[in-house]
Amino acid sequence: MRAIHLGINIGEHVHVFLFPLVASYVGGDIVAGILGSGVFQRGTLTLYMDIGTNGEIVLGNKDWLASVSCSAGPAFEGPASNSGCGRPVGRLKKSASILTPWSP
Numbered sequence: 661m662r663a664i665h666l667g668i669n670i671g672e673h674v675h676v677f678l679f680p681l682v683a684s685y686v687g688g689d690i691v692a693g694i695l696g697s698g699v700f701q702r703g704t705l706t707l708y709m710d711i712g713t714n715g716e717i718v719l720g721n722k723d724w725l726a727s728v729s730c731s732a733g734p735a736f737e738g739p740a741s742n743s744g745c746g747r748p749v750g751r752l753k754k755s756a757s758i759l760t761p762w763s764p
Contacts, residue, residue, distance in 0.1 A: 689712070690718060702721050716729045717729075
């Protein structure tokens, strides 16, 4: 789908790709990674990891794939954290979108 058709005016040549989640906490980001890296086409056993707010790991090859997920990063600390890491210098404090919000 072209971004312009969603009201995102960043150029007619830009496409938007949406990937489905496989199961709870195994989302579209890991699906995109598996497709983009070609793990699903390889004959050799491959380990693919996506570590962010949650950690997703896929092990497999062209014959089979198995995935697991766990909490990582801020999700690991949880809301009842008594200590931990604040925002270190250089980390993102604030963000702003240059895109026009889209609603269906």
